[in-house]
Amino acid sequence: MSRRLIITAALLAVSAVFIAVGAALGEADVVLMKAVNICLECIGIG
Amino acid sequence: MRKDKTKKAGISPRRFVQLACAALFNGYTAGFVRGRIFGGKSKLLCVPVLNCYSCPGALGSCPIGSLQAVLSDRNHSFSFYVLGFLMLFGTLFGRLICGLMCPFGLIQDLLYKIPLPKPEIPKRLDRVMRYLKYLVLISLVIILPQVLTNDYGTGAPYFCKWICPAGTLEGGLPLLAANQPLRQAAGQLFVQKVLILAACVVSAVFIYRPFCRYICPLGAVYSLFNRFSLYQMSLDGSKCIGCGRCEKVCKMKVDIRENVSSGECIRCGECRNVCPTGAIKSGFVVSRPDISKDKRITK
Numbered sequence: 448m449s450r451r452l453i454i455t456a457a458l459l460a461v462s463a464v465f466i467a468v469g470a471a472l473g474e475a476d477v478v479l480m481k482a483v484n485i486c487l488e489c490i491g492i493g
Numbered sequence: 494m495r496k497d498k499t500k501k502a503g504i505s506p507r508r509f510v511q512l513a514c515a516a517l518f519n520g521y522t523a524g525f526v527r528g529r530i531f532g533g534k535s536k537l538l539c540v541p542v543l544n545c546y547s548c549p550g551a552l553g554s555c556p557i558g559s560l561q562a563v564l565s566d567r568n569h570s571f572s573f574y575v576l577g578f579l580m581l582f583g584t585l586f587g588r589l590i591c592g593l594m595c596p597f598g599l600i601q602d603l604l605y606k607i608p609l610p611k612p613e614i615p616k617r618l619d620r621v622m623r624y625l626k627y628l629v630l631i632s633l634v635i636i637l638p639q640v641l642t643n644d645y646g647t648g649a650p651y652f653c654k655w656i657c658p659a660g661t662l663e664g665g666l667p668l669l670a671a672n673q674p675l676r677q678a679a680g681q682l683f684v685q686k687v688l689i690l691a692a693c694v695v696s697a698v699f700i701y702r703p704f705c706r707y708i709c710p711l712g713a714v715y716s717l718f719n720r721f722s723l724y725q726m727s728l729d730g731s732k733c734i735g736c737g738r739c740e741k742v743c744k745m746k747v748d749i750r751e752n753v754s755s756g757e758c759i760r761c762g763e764c765r766n767v768c769p770t771g772a773i774k775s776g777f778v779v780s781r782p783d784i785s786k787d788k789r790i791t792k
Contacts, residue, residue, distance in 0.1 A: 451721060454721050459580075459581065461580060462577045462579075462584060464577070465574070465576050466577035466578060467577075469563075474574035477563050478539070478562060479536055481559065483531075485547050485675075486546065486547040489545050489654070489660040490545075490661065490665035490668055491654075491661055491665045491687070492680070492683060
């Protein structure tokens with residue numbers, strides 16, 4: 448297995464862990480709350 | 494010589510995928526009519542592209558907006574969740590996302606087709622300006638939302654607020670067109686953002702993807718993964734005849750012979766299409782035996 452593929456596999460594993468940890472820390476709820484309400488800053492009003 | 498299939502068909506496979514992705518990420522068509530945004534649980538998930546979650550059609554969350562949302566929240570100083578998505582998408586695709594999936598990239602691609610003069614940016618200036626997107630990422634997306642806070646310790650998504658033309662185009666304009674109260678609330682900031690959007694649109698007619706090349710913080714993130722992504726470009730040194738067609742055709746001004754994993758390559762595949770010997774390949778390759786440091790192609 449090449450060094451590049453090992454790094455790629457490690458990055459994929461770390462990303463899965465990060466998503467799980469982030470969700471457990473409540474970050475997903477912050478994202479959802481922001482995304483389901485109109486972001487006034489994003490559209491140039493806030 | 495390999496045939497350039499993209500020129501013979503009415504719509505190229507790449508363009509078809511770009512259009513399909515734009516439709517997929519913005520599939521809530523009722524939102525455009527009602528002047529409202531989608532409020533479903535699918536917005537828990539980040540999409541791989543710069544697609545404003547305040548676009549009336551958006552079904553998922555913009556990763557750059559989400560990253561700022563978490564970092565500006567007083568209860569979080571780091572975002573494992575969004576970083577995880579960015580790493581996942583970057584590791585799978587690299588900047589193929591820019592070249593194949595991004596709706597704002599598609600719009601710039603179409604604008605560049607307008608037959609007007611296409612001036613060359615001096616190489617040195619171009620090289621320096623490409624670092625701007627990393628500066629935007631670090632300052633407006635990562636640092637300022639955590640540092641520039643109100644009395645309650647809450648920051649703001651400063652990239653979205655001050656710069657993002659995708660948000661103005663995909664979110665601001667459709668929402669204001671269909672929503673009277675929002676129209677009344679628009680002020681100086683909206684005018685400023687429309688001017689930035691106008692500058693992006695006009696410059697995209699003359700320069701290929703100026704926003705992607707110089708400003709986009711998401712492109713900056715994915716450029717870091719181009720070397721390690723599963724999707725790769727490859728160059729067979731034994732087949733390359735050094736004709737330079739790949740370099741000439743590249744609108745992103747990347748010479749694949751110098752660096753097959755360049756962070757600036759959006760994997761549009763145009764170099765592969767014009768290569769007369771089929772030396773350039775792309776795909777989810779498991780190995781890249783074709784080019785090594787001692788076998789680099791010289792011009």
